[in-house]
Amino acid sequence: MPDSVLPAPSQDGSMQGEHCHVFALRWADMDMLQHVNNTVYFRAIEEARMQIFGPLRHLFAPGIGVVLARAECDFLKPMSWPGNIEIVHRLVRIGRSSLDCNILIRKQGEPDTVYARSRAIVVLSDLASGKSSPWPAALLEQLQKQFAAAPSQAGG
Structure with missing residues (x-):
């Protein structure tokens, strides 16, 4: 990875970098059709997001936190228990106060089957005022380390 605070943009302007988290499915995660319930996808994505930001919490100023600004999900194929879900965050963009992931x-x-595609935008915010806050340099440096430099076997 280059000596910058952010991963290098690719030719299409997206950022290079991924973070993978494994989420254990439970039998109770299925709906009446014996498919993993749609809410479980969002819970797994949330847990993966906390694996990214949780270890960096000590770098946040008091009263500053990461707020989910946008979340969407396209469900492509039903998933069922048993097994584990892999949540692969691909860093797309880091703005002044936001982070965008596919x-x-x-x-x-x-590895070749994608069950759902999601997009999330988080914003670093002053939790009292609700206004966005710029990423501190130290936090950006650590975010860079959270995402692998080389693309994974993520497929899709």
Whole structure:
């Protein structure tokens, strides 16, 4: 990775970098059709996001936090229990106070099958005023380390 605070943009302008988190499915995560319930996808994505930002919490100024500004998900194929979900965050853009990720949802052991595609935008915010806050340099440096420099076997 270059000596900058951000991953290098690719030719299409997107950022290079991924973060993968494995989320254990439970039998109770299925709906009456025996598919993983749509809310579980969002919960798994949330847990993966906390794996990215949780270890960096000590770098946040008091009263500053990460707020989810946008979340969307396209469900492509039903998933069922048993197994584990792989949540792959692909860093797309880091703005002055925001971070934009495309997210792939796969079942562990099925690297070529994408069950859902998601997108999330988080904003660093002053929690009292609700106004955005710029990313501190130290936090950007650590975010860079959270995302792998080389693309994973993420597929899709």
